[in-house]
Amino acid sequence: MFLTDSHIHLKALPISADVSKALLVSIDRSEWDMVCDFAKKSPSCIIPAFGTHPWFVSKVSQREEYLKQLWFYVQSFPNSLLGEIGLDSSKRHLNSFALQEELFFDQFKLANQLRRPISLHVVGEVSVSSLCQFLRAFPLCRPPSISLHSFTxxxxxxxxxxxxxxxxxxxxxxxxQRLSGRLPLAKLHRLILEMPDNRILIESDDEACNQTYISDLESVAGILSNCKNWDLAQSIINTHNNFLEFALCPQ
Incomplete structure (x- = not known):
């Protein structure tokens, strides 16, 4: 199978044998060792990603030490990414936004320094504005690739x-399927059609074992087929190749 999952969480493991490649993201420091273990057990399938999710930035009390540890873990896996990192300015998380910015921009700079891709969580108009402002202020700070994970x-x-x-x-x-699938279909189609054919990824974003895991990935492939005028097999192969390019995997 050529099915790929460009964003899955620890609690959703084990990954189906029908998936050829998967990006295993972490939400905070407590998950990094487990991500390492799974990546070592399934090196041909699992690509590890390290970082702290914007919802959990308050867990990082000593930022300099945290960044040293993050550097070490990322360097330990030549194929690793940064993720899941980002900004969330939704009402529920707005009170931590200044702290989110500090940690995210440090992690972003590390990704640029080490030339690693990022699985990016960006939610809310304030988050988009803040990220765009940062990118304008640091025009040379550009990691090789970014996935706008389940962007809504x-x-x-x-x-x-x-x-x-x-x-x-x-x-x-x-x-x-889990997040993008909640959007009105017309809006989701507009987002997909905005992207070139070689810049679309399939992901589960599963946070728990899911009996419909494979069918959910295939459902997304079906949505892409309808939007891009691909058949299902072509949709799966195209997104597989896109995943390899995003994650900087040898092809």
Whole structure:
């Protein structure tokens, strides 16, 4: 099978044998060792990603020490990424936004320094604005590739982000049944059609074992087929190749 999962969480493991490649993201420091273990057990399938999710930035009390540890873990796996990191300015998380910015921009700079891709959580107009402002202020700080993981913002926000990253970063759109599938179908189609054929990824974003895991990935492939006028097999192969490019995997 050529099915790929560009964003899955620890609690959703083990991954089905029908998936050829999966990006295993972490939400905070407590998950890094387990991510390492799974990546070592399944090196041909699992690509590890390290970082702290914006919802959990308050757990990082000593930022300099945290960044040293993050550097060590990322360097321990030549194929590893940064993720899940980002910004969330939704009402529930707005009170921690200043702290989110501090940690996210440090993690972002580390990804640029080590030339690693990022699985990016960006939710809310304030988050998009903050990230675009940061990118304008640091025009040379550009990791090789970014996945806008389960992005549910507006078409305008998507265009703002792509323009802000410019040509030095390959920007991908991650589409999931779990989150993207909640959008009105017309909006989801507009987001997908905005992206070039080689900049679309399939993801589960599963946080627990899911009996419909494979069918959910295939459902997303079906949505892409309808939008892009691909057949299902072509949709799966195209997103497989896109995943390899996003994650900088040898092809």
């Amino acid at each position: 913002g507006s078409l305008t926000q998507l265009r703002q982000l792509r323009n802000a990253f410019g040509e030095d970063t390959n920007v991908f759109l991650g589409v999931s």
